[in-house]
Amino acid sequence: xxxxxxxxxxxxxxxxxxxxxxxxxxxxxxxxxxxxxxxxxxxxxxxxxxxxxxxxxxxxxxxxxxxxxxxxxxxxxxxxxxxxxxxxxxxxxxxxxxxxxxxxxxxxxxxxxxxxxxxxxxxxxxxxxxxxxxxxxxxxxxxxxxxxxxxxxxxxxxxxxxxxxxxxxxxxxxxxxxxxxxxxxxxxxxxxxxxxxxxxxxxxxxxxxxxxxxxxxxxxxxxxxxxxxxxxxxxxxxxxxxxxxxxxxxxxxxxxxxxxxxxxxxxxxxxxxxxxxxxxxxxxxxxxxxxxxxxxxxxxxxxxxxxxxxxxxxxxxxxxxxxxxxxxxxxxxxxxxxxxxxxxxxxxxxxxxxxxxxxxxxxxxxxxxxxxxxxxx
Numbered sequence: 001x002x003x004x005x006x007x008x009x010x011x012x013x014x015x016x017x018x019x020x021x022x023x024x025x026x027x028x029x030x031x032x033x034x035x036x037x038x039x040x041x042x043x044x045x046x047x048x049x050x051x052x053x054x055x056x057x058x059x060x061x062x063x064x065x066x067x068x069x070x071x072x073x074x075x076x077x078x079x080x081x082x083x084x085x086x087x088x089x090x091x092x093x094x095x096x097x098x099x100x101x102x103x104x105x106x107x108x109x110x111x112x113x114x115x116x117x118x119x120x121x122x123x124x125x126x127x128x129x130x131x132x133x134x135x136x137x138x139x140x141x142x143x144x145x146x147x148x149x150x151x152x153x154x155x156x157x158x159x160x161x162x163x164x165x166x167x168x169x170x171x172x173x174x175x176x177x178x179x180x181x182x183x184x185x186x187x188x189x190x191x192x193x194x195x196x197x198x199x200x201x202x203x204x205x206x207x208x209x210x211x212x213x214x215x216x217x218x219x220x221x222x223x224x225x226x227x228x229x230x231x232x233x234x235x236x237x238x239x240x241x242x243x244x245x246x247x248x249x250x251x252x253x254x255x256x257x258x259x260x261x262x263x264x265x266x267x268x269x270x271x272x273x274x275x276x277x278x279x280x281x282x283x284x285x286x287x288x289x290x291x292x293x294x295x296x297x298x299x300x301x302x303x304x305x306x307x308x309x310x311x312x313x314x315x316x317x318x319x320x321x322x323x324x325x326x327x328x329x330x331x332x333x334x335x336x337x338x339x340x341x342x343x344x345x346x347x348x349x350x351x352x353x354x355x356x357x358x359x360x361x362x363x364x365x366x367x368x369x370x371x372x373x374x375x376x377x
Contacts, residue, residue, distance in 0.1 A: 033061075038070075047078070051078055054075050070095075072092070072095035080108070085115050085116050089118075092108055100132075103129060119175050122175050123179075127168075127195055129168035130168045130196055131195055137154060169199060176205065177204070183212075185211075186209065189208060189209045206239060219246070236269075237270055237281075244292075248295050256295040256299050260295040266287075267289060272285035283316065286323060290309060293312060294309075297330060302337060305334050309334065322356050325358040325359070328362070333365060336365065336368070341372060345370060348365055349366060
């Protein structure tokens with residue numbers, strides 16, 4: 001960042017009177033030796049000389065943490081511009097350590113970490129930035145400031161930094177989405193949620209949380225998280241589907257009825273019949289119909305099961321092969337149960353051609369159906 005020292009100080013000092021309602025600001029008082037040194041650096045046109053002068057500045061004013069943080073930030077930006085991202089990150093770490101609530105420095109650190117593809121550092125600095133923004137409202141009101149002045153200053157500071165907060169929120173979410181390790185991803189989510197409450201990514205975060213807990217085989221926590229997700233948003237489709245699937249696969253009494261309730265809620269929430277419904281909503285509705293069909297089958301309501309599973313296969317065919325295979329297998333099983341062998345053979349032939357976990361079971365059932373048809377039964 002290049003600007004004259006006088007302009008820089010004018011900007012920083014203009015905010016000093018409202019500092020009680022701001023996140024960290026780097027303020028170098030005018031006329032001080034630090035101010036004079038910075039003016040000399042900013043007046044130097046040669047980039048290499050300016051770099052050396054910043055390093056000398058750090059040594060000379062090592063006892064002034066604010067000045068050192070500013071110098072580290074400038075050095076970080078110098079190396080970032082020069083394309084040396086590793087050094088930019090190193091100096092940025094020092095700047096952030098010296099001014100941990102400075103939103104401008106934290107934005108720089110997130111940007112550099114993203115360029116380095118350092119997912120952990122991106123997430124950590126994004127969370128730190130979100131916490132810095134949250135701290136705006138948590139500051140105590142000075143005794144010599146009126147309630148109106150304090151409230152106005154808080155609102156102004158939040159408005160000024162809202163864009164940075166949105167940037168931190170998106171960066172943190174992207175780190176969650178990019179994390180491949182289930183435990184680490186869940187740790188990220190547990191840190192993300194309190195820093196970014198009522199996030200625009202809440203539904204996706206809930207999906208990643210449930211995926212993570214599923215991979216960790218933490219069923220109790222998984223169901224608890226899904227219930228909390230539904231308490232926050234009654235139409236959270238991933239949570240509805242997770243609970244529906246858990247109950248239809250479970251053995252507890254009344255599980256099929258509970259599965260049916262959650263599946264029907266997911267069907268309504270997905271609105272697959274809406275012309276504006278996208279592929280994901282149609283797949284979600286298809287999965288919900290599939291679970292409902294399985295629930296009816298457990299209740300020995302075969303015709304109702306067939307109706308649901310036909311809806312499922314219609315929505316899932318060509319959209320999600322594995323979910324289509326699950327719905328198609330159970331539909332074929334129902335047809336076979338009712339000796340509707342031609343219909344069973346048709347759907348099972350499609351399912352048996354799809355590589356995946358259902359294929360072998362579908363082939364086995366298809367063989368039995370063909371044998372029974374050949375026998376004329």
